[in-house]
Amino acid sequence: MPGGAANSKIPKGWPAGIVYLQAPAYSKKLADKALEALLVPKASLSSVTVLPKATGPFSTVKIVKISSESHPAYGQNGLFANQHLPPDSFVLPYLGFVHDRSETDEHSDYDLSLDRYLGVGVDASKMGNEARFCNDYRGVGSSANAEFREVWTDIGNGKAEKRMAVYVLSAGKSGKRSKGVAKGEEILVSYGKGFWSERQNAT
Numbered sequence: 591m592p593g594g595a596a597n598s599k600i601p602k603g604w605p606a607g608i609v610y611l612q613a614p615a616y617s618k619k620l621a622d623k624a625l626e627a628l629l630v631p632k633a634s635l636s637s638v639t640v641l642p643k644a645t646g647p648f649s650t651v652k653i654v655k656i657s658s659e660s661h662p663a664y665g666q667n668g669l670f671a672n673q674h675l676p677p678d679s680f681v682l683p684y685l686g687f688v689h690d691r692s693e694t695d696e697h698s699d700y701d702l703s704l705d706r707y708l709g710v711g712v713d714a715s716k717m718g719n720e721a722r723f724c725n726d727y728r729g730v731g732s733s734a735n736a737e738f739r740e741v742w743t744d745i746g747n748g749k750a751e752k753r754m755a756v757y758v759l760s761a762g763k764s765g766k767r768s769k770g771v772a773k774g775e776e777i778l779v780s781y782g783k784g785f786w787s788e789r790q791n792a793t
């Protein structure tokens with residue numbers, strides 16, 4: 591059903607035609623070397639925090655259609671906090687199609703790097719979760735309030751999986767971001783200058 595309102599496994603506002611994922615979708619073309627880098631024995635990560643698996647829909651966030659004409663993504667969607675999100679807190683994983691360079695879609699606006707050395711990325715253009723709706727802060731707020739971080743997730747059977755995730759920014763040395771993200775506030779990241787300069791070059 592469009593929007594997924596009748597299906598509790600799909601968040602409200604989810605667009606028709608995009609697959610809602612509960613876990614990353616690995617390309618069949620991924621080489622063993624890439625899979626070995628992304629899926630490792632949990633015991634090999636002794637000095638790293640391994641997060642428990644978090645499954646959606648995520649009640650801490652909501653997908654909202656941007657109705658303010660002054661917002662640069664007017665008419666599109668954005669991701670908003672459904673409750674207060676403290677500094678440095680995990681919000682949700684960034685799920686999508688996990689692929690190597692041979693399958694990189696240069697036109698995708700939803701592709702995050704997952705392993706730069708191996709050229710592996712996670713592209714949420716056709717499949718993903720709520721994280722794909724995080725907008726960039728430029729033209730919306732004075733700065734980002736969240737960021738993408740690399741995480742390791744416990745996927746059972748003694749294995750951990752490398753993923754990207756959305757985190758609230760830390761409070762900062764001076765504590766200027768100590769409030770975190772307030773309920774109702776848009777979750778805004780920085781895509782980096784490269785994202786926008788590449789876009790400009792393409793147009």
Ligand SMILES: C[S@@+](CC[C@H](N)C(=O)[O-])C[C@H]1O[C@@H](n2cnc3c(N)ncnc32)[C@H](O)[C@@H]1O
Pocket residue numbers: 662663666667668699700722723724725726727728729730
């Ligand atoms: C990862 S998507 C974010 C979700 C998107 N708004 C949607 O509804 O699917 C990235 C795209 O959102 C739009 N966008 C995000 N932040 C923006 C901003 N600060 N200014 C203009 N467009 C923005 C651009 O079209 C960009 O290519």
